[in-house]
Amino acid sequence: MSDLARPGLTACIITFNEADRIEACLASLDFCDEIVVVDSGSSDGTAERAAALGARVLTRAFDGYRRQKDFAVQQAAHDWVLCLDADERVTPELRAAILAARAAGFAAAGYRFARCTEYFGAFLRHGNAYPDRVLRLFDRRRGGWRGEREIHEHVSVDGPVERLAGDLEHRAYRSLADQLRRLERYAQLMAEHDQARGRRARLLNLVVNPGWRFVRGFVLRAGFLDGWRGLIYAWVEANYVRQKFIKLWLLNRGQRIA
Template sequence: MTERLPLSAVLITLNCAGPLRATLESLSFCDEIVAVDSGSTDGTLELLAEFGVRVVSEAWRGFGPQKQFAIEQATHDWVLCVDSDEIVSADLRASILQALQQPGFHCYQFPRCNRFLGRYLKHGEGYPDLSLRLFDRRQARWSDDVVHEKVITLGNVGRLSGDLLHHSEDTIESYLAKQNRYTTLAAQALRAEGQTVSAFKLLGSPFFRFIKFYLLRAGFRDGVPGLIHILIGCFNSFAKYAKMIELTRR
């Protein structure tokens, strides 16, 4: 077998025992797994121990800062960043192993396939959802955003085949609760940047989001789950800007 560069899998955890086992099983090909935990009490720590994960405890800093702290704890410079509800597919695993034999890029992105209401979404807003998650940490870093964080790099970026499988929350209720938290954080971040909201943006953002993802990018081909997914996404756009207006008028 051709030698490859060593790889650290990195994730952040907080009370995520439910989907975590499948995630850890999919990372068995990595040379180490590092988890930064911010106070789990639901069995997450026991599950991490079962898989031999190296755990670092750290108070919550926000998504971007927490993930940056996490990659700094890794032993190896090449890191694969996943969330606790994401699974590396067999095809993606093969692509990663091949890329690390002789990397032609500093960073790699690949499609993320979102599972919603029991169905993997293959169109619209849910796919391909390209995510930059494999990189040389000397050439890239996570942004400081507390929500909607992203990897910032000045290096060159390649693309791998194979999907990162994202298992969304099990119920509509829990999914909406998570989206409610995210829209609040997004509104606070935009307000801190000094941005303002017009009536056109409040109403137009959800409308054009629906046109773009449901019609132009064929979200309708994902059936009822695709329709519900985009409608929640459109409401998220409305809620984010409505919360900004509320913050402005307080």
Template sequence: MMTDLTATVITFNEEDNIRDCLQSLQWVPHIVVVDSGSTDRTVEIAKEFTEHVYVTDWPGHIQQKNRAIDFAPTDWILSLDADERVTPELRREVQELLSSEPRSAGFSMPRLTWHLGRWIRHGGWYPDRKIRLFDRRKARWAGVNPHDHIELDGKASALAGEILHYSYRDLHQHIDRVDFFTSIAARENDVRGQRGHLFGMFFRAPWKFIRMYLFKKGWKDGFAGFILASIAAFSVFLKYACLWERRTLRRRGIDPDSMPRHHRGPEWRAPRRPPEVTEANL
């Protein structure tokens, strides 16, 4: 008997991506889209493909993805991001797999990313396996925002078909995302009481470059590999620098979450009135 399946996608201002994403999922019996208040045509486009479109608040990446699978009418889930596509090979593999009762509670697949005008196959960017097909009765999104992963009750089996990932439009968007996500990561680490920000800036950041470019053979992707390893090292540095900044502000009596932010992503909120400058906090 064919196992029923729902594809879930979370969105925020993804009008440039959502159509291609959902077109690659049209073979799935049910599609659920959970949007966090897009101001562009994302919701309008999503409704062309499914009636199961929900507009909600933004509780965080992990919480929103769990909300999406809770909205699903089936237990088996195929979870995709808006900038991802299912290849025909992966589609056929999943359909064949679900033609009977699946042998595992979850399945991973390689993810191939297009960036800087080429497919990135080294530096830790590939195969970049992700568990995206799973039984929600035995799986849940977990991790530390914004870095989510599936926590599975059991061992995942491997599929050969790929997910195609169009993560960044250009370098400008890549840097903007680094800025955005390092701020989220710094806040999460601050709440958890993580220490070692100086060690992170001085040692973890350069090690990230060495590991990606040399040990994971990022150099095989040409100059693109060098650029990506450099950005990754800067991302690690910035994450720990933001953690240091938050704690420095708090020691001066300033709430770090009250400072103005330039981001307009789903985590952005209007800043509260900044504190007055006095001799005590100079």
């Protein structure tokens, strides 16, 4: 396919205080025709650094992960978009797969690929952490960041979805403290989301669900093959589930959780 007929591609990223990670993210996207960064008021120079690296930077007050990502997609100059977070990077193998799909004219409505999470100096390759396939490359005319949920948001498209080879690197946590802070916030957001939609937490949820998350990830999905990293990851994940249902239990009973 000639360059003139080749579909244009915009990378879309949302940021907040990611100055230490934005450069590596943008460098992995240098094959895209355009990079759009939507920043929600960073105070560490993220927006300035992204602009210096060639991204088109927009500022928008944060009102939810899904809304922020949808806004970024709508600002793209091209209908084909590749959505990343600032802590993610396209690997060479995934880059080659994306370029091959693009050269073939993007035959599907969207594409999924595996995401691998870096955890204490190594990438997790088992358990609930991997392959963690995500749909991030898609035709915005046929889908996008749909639904009402602002946490654990996801893309859906109307049409066929294919898988691409290669991994999206996810360098999610700067430290254990950073992970625990994030998951505590996510647990609150999910509890509030479920409460608003009438979901009720039961004692069984507080006891069984965290244990099931651990068993599923560490045993059934072989998280133990990641060694001590897999154990810690599975245990922290189970704790997130526990927090979510405790918070929902309290909200169901009119109690404050923050």
